[in-house]
Amino acid sequence: VANENAADRPLWPATAPPAPNCPALSGAHQAEVAIIGAGFTGLSTALHLAERGVAVRVLDADGPGAGASGRNGGQVIAGLRHFPADLIAQYGAPRGMRLYRLGAGAADFTFDLIARLGIDCAANRRGWIQAADTQVGMEQARSRVAAWREFGAPVRMLERDEFRALVGSDAYLGGWIDERCGDINPYAYACGLARAVIAAGGSVHGGSRALAIRRVGGMWRVETQDGSLSAERVLIATNALTDTLWPRLARAFVAVWSFQIATAPLSEAQRAQILAQRAPVSDTRRVLRYFRLDQAGRLIVGGKGTAGKPATRASFALQLAMLARLYPSLADQPIEFHWGGQVAITPGRLPQLFALADGVFASFGCNGKGVAWCTAIGPALADLLTGTAQDDLPLAPEPLRTIPFHRLRRVYVAAANTWLRLRDRFDRGVGS
Ligand SMILES: Cc1cc2nc3c(=O)[nH]c(=O)nc-3n(C[C@H](O)[C@H](O)[C@H](O)COP(=O)(O)OP(=O)(O)OC[C@H]3O[C@@H](n4cnc5c(N)ncnc54)[C@H](O)[C@@H]3O)c2cc1C
Numbered sequence: 001v002a003n004e005n006a007a008d009r010p011l012w013p014a015t016a017p018p019a020p021n022c023p024a025l026s027g028a029h030q031a032e033v034a035i036i037g038a039g040f041t042g043l044s045t046a047l048h049l050a051e052r053g054v055a056v057r058v059l060d061a062d063g064p065g066a067g068a069s070g071r072n073g074g075q076v077i078a079g080l081r082h083f084p085a086d087l088i089a090q091y092g093a094p095r096g097m098r099l100y101r102l103g104a105g106a107a108d109f110t111f112d113l114i115a116r117l118g119i120d121c122a123a124n125r126r127g128w129i130q131a132a133d134t135q136v137g138m139e140q141a142r143s144r145v146a147a148w149r150e151f152g153a154p155v156r157m158l159e160r161d162e163f164r165a166l167v168g169s170d171a172y173l174g175g176w177i178d179e180r181c182g183d184i185n186p187y188a189y190a191c192g193l194a195r196a197v198i199a200a201g202g203s204v205h206g207g208s209r210a211l212a213i214r215r216v217g218g219m220w221r222v223e224t225q226d227g228s229l230s231a232e233r234v235l236i237a238t239n240a241l242t243d244t245l246w247p248r249l250a251r252a253f254v255a256v257w258s259f260q261i262a263t264a265p266l267s268e269a270q271r272a273q274i275l276a277q278r279a280p281v282s283d284t285r286r287v288l289r290y291f292r293l294d295q296a297g298r299l300i301v302g303g304k305g306t307a308g309k310p311a312t313r314a315s316f317a318l319q320l321a322m323l324a325r326l327y328p329s330l331a332d333q334p335i336e337f338h339w340g341g342q343v344a345i346t347p348g349r350l351p352q353l354f355a356l357a358d359g360v361f362a363s364f365g366c367n368g369k370g371v372a373w374c375t376a377i378g379p380a381l382a383d384l385l386t387g388t389a390q391d392d393l394p395l396a397p398e399p400l401r402t403i404p405f406h407r408l409r410r411v412y413v414a415a416a417n418t419w420l421r422l423r424d425r426f427d428r429g430v431g432s
Pocket of ligand 1: 075076
């Protein structure tokens with residue numbers, strides 16, 4: 001690494017095709033729908049609107065994939081964190097089941113969309129493994145497999161020997177595999193979606209932070225530094241990077257950093273031992289860890305950040321320790337890339353859809369599992385923004401709900417992490 005102190009050296013843009021040209025908004029424009037945020041949520045919604053002939057423009061403070069969508073682990077995972085019974089208890093039977101079905105089909109939807117649009121994003125569909133390092137985790141895996149099987153999903157348990165053969169690590173007792181899933185280069189995918197929005201007749205503007213939203217002459221006017229966009233309806237899809245654009249919206253979630261490192265490409269001999277099937281892995285811990293290979297054979301390892309934004313390369317101590325624990329033979333493998341991103345954690349860890357005002361909505365909070373979900377929710381958000389009956393939507397738009405005492409979020413996050421780590425340790429029977 002040229003600069004030992006450089007804290008942000010993300011892998012995905014370095015291995016993606018060039019980003020599309022997304023000029024900043026300049027001058028006064030009109031659209032039927034204005035979308036703020038060019039991550040998977042904003043871009044998938046824009047694509048499905050543009051394909052229906054709706055005039056849509058997307059504004060991003062930076063560019064497509066600048067937020068979590070271009071910085072994540074690229075694991076395309078079906079489903080939400082919740083079991084059908086949890087969702088039915090929360091939302092009632094029809095809506096709870098609609099949500100569950102949307103999640104169940106989210107990975108299929110994403111890979112089908114990538115194929116239909118011909119997006120060059122290193123799509124790899126060899127399943128996704130959830131790994132367990134405790135008996136509690138193995139029991140959760142068994143319940144998960146049983147619940148998915150009732151839906152006919154292609155899932156099965158991996159007991160220790162098979163897990164060991166597929167993953168090549170002794171750090172876990174086993175897990176389960178979901179054949180619907182896989183991985184992608186998420187930045188390349190976000191750029192591909194942006195290109196598809198433009199090809200379908202929409203516009204994507206980078207370098208266009210929305211600074212204010214005002215009601216002017218029966219329309220919503222979104223103002224940026226050099227331009228304005230008047231629209232009948234607005235979707236705010238700014239996720240963990242939500243700023244002060246809409247009063248109190250940033251208080252509806254807590255933003256948590258997650259960091260990743262990527263090694264130099266592994267040799268053929270190493271590749272034969274490590275993640276032989278090339279299925280990405282996340283684990284069942286409360287303080288989640290995840291790892292995978294990229295197309296060139298780099299091993300990418302991610303998990304909770306130390307505290308706040310990564311400041312120097314030393315911020316990645318937890319990820320380096322995790323690499324050594326997962327694969328002791330790789331402890332000295334050179335690290336080529338290291339970066340962080342922010343996840344929006346919501347109460348109940350459920351996605352949120354808010355009706356902020358007449359014609360203004362906000363959708364976010366995939367709680368670290370948003371690649372497939374944020375893509376799959378696009379058509380439903382397009383329905384919402386074109387006035388389809390709200391009863392048919394998988395999520396009902398609700399009034400904005402904020403987290404009480406949000407000012408204390410850093411204290412909460414630190415306390416919650418300590419508490420969740422302790423519970424993970426307790427499950428592993430580690431007394432210290
Ligand atoms: C490190 C990390 C690893 C993850 N790993 C996975 C994984 O492997 N699998 C998985 O399924 N999920 C994963 N996730 C979660 C997933 O990345 C997110 O759920 C998803 O990308 C959210 O997409 P989004 O479109 O809602 O928001 P984002 O992608 O965050 O997009 C928000 C956009 O809004 C823009 N913005 C903010 N404010 C303004 C403004 N005022 N005006 C204009 N633009 C603005 C930002 O520039 C940004 O581009 C991970 C997340 C992180 C951070």
